[in-house]
Amino acid sequence: MKLKDYLLSVEDFPEEELDQILSSFKQQVLKKNTIVAKAGLVCNTLYYMEKGLARSYYNNAEGKDITAWFFNEGNFMTSMESFFHKKNSAYHLELLEDSLLYAISKDDLDQLFLNFPLMERFGRKLVIKLLGDMMGKLNAIQFQTAKERYLFMINEYPDLYYRVPLGHIASYLGITQETLSRIRAKN
Amino acid sequence: MKLKDYLLSVEDFPEEELDQILSSFKQQVLKKNTIVAKAGLVCNTLYYMEKGLARSYYNNAEGKDITAWFFNEGNFMTSMESFFHKKNSAYHLELLEDSLLYAISKDDLDQLFLNFPLMERFGRKLVIKLLGDMMGKLNAIQFQTAKERYLFMINEYPDLYYRVPLGHIASYLGITQETLSRIRAKN
């Protein structure tokens, strides 16, 4: 979904306002494997992913690569804690496919919030959506078995399953790659 | 913290606006064990907890009582998914102590959002805070051992530990009461 359509699907922005908002975003065409945000630095950019796929990940105490979240077409992407609170990011953001992104800086976004009450409302609704996604995952992780989580995952992101390495999905689900492989073998 | 002070700590509301906002909240003095929202119904109320303690919980497939979240002094409480999306609540909200609450209906809150841009901003920031809390817990649950989660918990909510039954804390942490008891015994 195009950014313009996404915005309009949430709030009924007047034409002129919409144009101003859209012009604050900068188009970026980037290759697979590009790191668009680095752990340890403040992530000052919010991305809309029009096409492509990405993940946030970090290396845990034992040095293992842990995928925290996936971002696919039609979603906003950033390192949330870092972006919202100007803290150093705990995560890297890495493109898993060639992607088409629209980027806006935090300063420009705040400017939009100041100028357009509808944008402020859009922002609130967007965060509520993120909160819902987060709660869904929290629930899945906390109270379901590895197999149930796997089923939850392929239900939520059916295509994603074929687009990313198994290991990323496993760590996202909080299980090992071996366990995920075995679960899959039994279906 | 009083509701008024909380509001002012986030946004610099003008006096008159603040009064109008505050008058949309209704004070409620309620006893321990009161259920302020029932699973299966839409939760149309947002509560500010000035004093007291509560939890959200549900009964899982095996009929076990699972605590999903705690709400203590100086926090907003509701069944989020239900409140934001008018869906039936998956959770009960139960007071764990005699409490002093300030309640506002979703309709009244939406009215405040329409009337006061600063309130809209407050709403966005509040949701961002909730999102941060949620991510902290998700992280703890997903990648830490039972013991680490326990330590995370007593760090985040030191007093709470002495105010609620062990079983509630255990299910909140995604472990059994017995395991939590054993962890505690070894410290």
Place this chain on the structure above:
DNA sequence: TACTTCCTTTGATATAGGTCAAAAAACGGG
């Protein structure tokens, strides 16, 4: 103070999922 109910601890045993290791399969650049 005793009775009832609720809460916490302790013990014995079972199991889901982790770890380590190596083979097999799939992928990608030249």
Place this chain on the structure above:
DNA sequence: CCCGTTTTTTGACCTATATCAAAGGAAGTA
């Protein structure tokens, strides 16, 4: 199309935590 690299599968074994059961403590009420 081939070779090195990455990804996935399979096997053997281990550990953290669950489950089941029962005893001990604490707390509220009459």
